[in-house]
Amino acid sequence: MTADDAVTAKLAEWEALAEGATAAETVGRRTFVRTPAISRVLARLDPGVEGCWTWPGARTLNGYGKIFELDGDRKTLRYVHRVTYEAFVGPIPEGLEVDHLCRNRACCNPEHLEPVTRSENRRRAWRDAPRPPRPLAAECRKGHPFDEENTLWERRGKRRCRACHRARSAKSREHHRDEGST
Ligand SMILES: [Zn+2]
Numbered sequence: 001m002t003a004d005d006a007v008t009a010k011l012a013e014w015e016a017l018a019e020g021a022t023a024a025e026t027v028g029r030r031t032f033v034r035t036p037a038i039s040r041v042l043a044r045l046d047p048g049v050e051g052c053w054t055w056p057g058a059r060t061l062n063g064y065g066k067i068f069e070l071d072g073d074r075k076t077l078r079y080v081h082r083v084t085y086e087a088f089v090g091p092i093p094e095g096l097e098v099d100h101l102c103r104n105r106a107c108c109n110p111e112h113l114e115p116v117t118r119s120e121n122r123r124r125a126w127r128d129a130p131r132p133p134r135p136l137a138a139e140c141r142k143g144h145p146f147d148e149e150n151t152l153w154e155r156r157g158k159r160r161c162r163a164c165h166r167a168r169s170a171k172s173r174e175h176h177r178d179e180g181s182t
Pocket residue numbers: 051052053102103104107108109112
């Protein structure tokens with residue numbers, strides 16, 4: 001299946017899902033135009049899009065897309081990413097949470113979602129959480145200042161003290177000289 005075929009298949013699936021949008025139903029004395037959450041979600045997103053499907057609608061305080069759905073005559077709050085996952089992939093196994101592999105909580109592209117245990121979800125959240133940068137020491141262990149002149153910057157924010165580096169090189173030269181003279 002080529003990428004184009006995949007998009008065409010997805011769009012056909014989308015149209016089939018959106019058709020449910022007009023089914024009217026009477027509950028008690030009221031008639032609801034029952035619009036499945038997935039139809040309303042897909043009316044606001046383009047599933048042909050590569051990358052994140054960032055939900056443009058309402059979000060929870062934690063930043064997840066949310067949508068109301070009628071369950072009987074009760075309104076229930078649903079996460080948009082769970083709605084799309086169930087529509088395109090299948091039911092989310094009981095007790096599992098849906099992890100955003102892309103780390104974009106408002107995203108509901110089923111390809112970016114993976115049902116995992118709560119514990120695994122927490123492990124990943126901790127692993128990927130942004131951490132405040134560690135405050136940098138003002139001097140090296142020997143007490144030389146880490147100022148502009150004395151600091152050698154290495155990869156990933158690592159610093160080296162030029163004075164210590166010079167001292168070590170001098171010592172090693174001396175050592176080699178001693179060895180040479182014996
Ligand atoms: Zn995403």
